Amino acid sequence: MDSIDTMRGRFLDQIAQAADPDAIEAVRLTALGKKGEISLLMRNLGQMTPEERKTAGPLLNGLKSEIDAALKARRAALDDAALDARLQAEWLDVTLPGRPRSMGTIHPISQVMDELTAIFSDMGFAVAEGPQIESDWYNFDALNIAPEHPARQEHDTFFMHRAPGDNRPPHVLRTHTSPVQIRAMQAQGAPIRVIAPGRVYRMDMDQTHTPMFHQVEGLAIDRDVSMAQLKWTLEEFCRAFFEVEDVELRFRASHFPFTEPSAEVDIRCSWEGGQLKIGEGKDWLEILGSGMVHPHVLRAGGIDPDQWQGFAFGMGIDRIAMLKYGIPDLRAFFESDLRWLRHYGFAALDQPALAAGLSR
Numbered sequence: 001m002d003s004i005d006t007m008r009g010r011f012l013d014q015i016a017q018a019a020d021p022d023a024i025e026a027v028r029l030t031a032l033g034k035k036g037e038i039s040l041l042m043r044n045l046g047q048m049t050p051e052e053r054k055t056a057g058p059l060l061n062g063l064k065s066e067i068d069a070a071l072k073a074r075r076a077a078l079d080d081a082a083l084d085a086r087l088q089a090e091w092l093d094v095t096l097p098g099r100p101r102s103m104g105t106i107h108p109i110s111q112v113m114d115e116l117t118a119i120f121s122d123m124g125f126a127v128a129e130g131p132q133i134e135s136d137w138y139n140f141d142a143l144n145i146a147p148e149h150p151a152r153q154e155h156d157t158f159f160m161h162r163a164p165g166d167n168r169p170p171h172v173l174r175t176h177t178s179p180v181q182i183r184a185m186q187a188q189g190a191p192i193r194v195i196a197p198g199r200v201y202r203m204d205m206d207q208t209h210t211p212m213f214h215q216v217e218g219l220a221i222d223r224d225v226s227m228a229q230l231k232w233t234l235e236e237f238c239r240a241f242f243e244v245e246d247v248e249l250r251f252r253a254s255h256f257p258f259t260e261p262s263a264e265v266d267i268r269c270s271w272e273g274g275q276l277k278i279g280e281g282k283d284w285l286e287i288l289g290s291g292m293v294h295p296h297v298l299r300a301g302g303i304d305p306d307q308w309q310g311f312a313f314g315m316g317i318d319r320i321a322m323l324k325y326g327i328p329d330l331r332a333f334f335e336s337d338l339r340w341l342r343h344y345g346f347a348a349l350d351q352p353a354l355a356a357g358l359s360r
């Protein structure tokens, strides 16, 4: 059957030339569609003699499946080519370096506040807060600081302005975090275990003093809290915070109106050639004041001193930050010099952990 061979050649040619799915579909319709050429020939089989049918039948069936297969193959080839083209066009070099983005850093003071909060909360201390603009009662009177006490004199304390004719005693920028002791006692009663980190203000300025600085107050009140527990708490804190096993603390008898007895605590360090180092050397840096809470203070906080007793401390956050991170000049903390901030700042993911890296 000559015409079948011609037909096969023609269709295979058309299929080879079909450049897109529509063209392929058009060839399919002319060949195998309801009225397609091959379909019409197959329909004629019925009118043939059995002899004719014997040869024509297999030939037509073979042609039909051959064209069918060629159509499928062409379709698959076109799909592959399209995918290749897309892969070429959408190619992305994942090995290229990223575009630089400028990122801020965590200020050493913020970092240290996070660190000490983590350590004290592990010891059962919750965080308490109070206002930075404080009444003179909370900042002084409630803490057993008499009106004639030197700390109340103008040269130390920033007083807020009062409108003319307003004769109430002026508010102050709190000179320490100790007023938060009173607020926390009033709000929570006893027993209580809190720390209160925050900003405080005094008129002072040199290498280790700035007019605004940071303290963390600590307060623990219970039936039988003792000076020994104060000492243990502070030593344990310093060991975890400085990540040094043999930090040396020196407790010096001292005086605060709001504690009795009172002690100031120094930490051993070396301070040579502008370098500040912890845990060695022959220098001492004062880092905190502390003592057993005075009965007058407990009473001002609404707590019965015959039932309860406790310790308190106020630690200089800036001081311990300087010590831990070897920062020699306190004033640089608050100058917002970008070079300093980039050098001493922390990555946002530098999560503080209790005793991170401390091997015991």
Ligand code: PHE
Pocket (backbone or CB within 6 Å): 175, 176, 177, 178, 256, 258, 259, 262, 288, 289, 290, 291, 312, 313, 314, 315
């Ligand atoms: N408030 C004191 C200061 O600023 C520190 C302190 C707090 C001392 C608590 C004793 C108890 O110097």
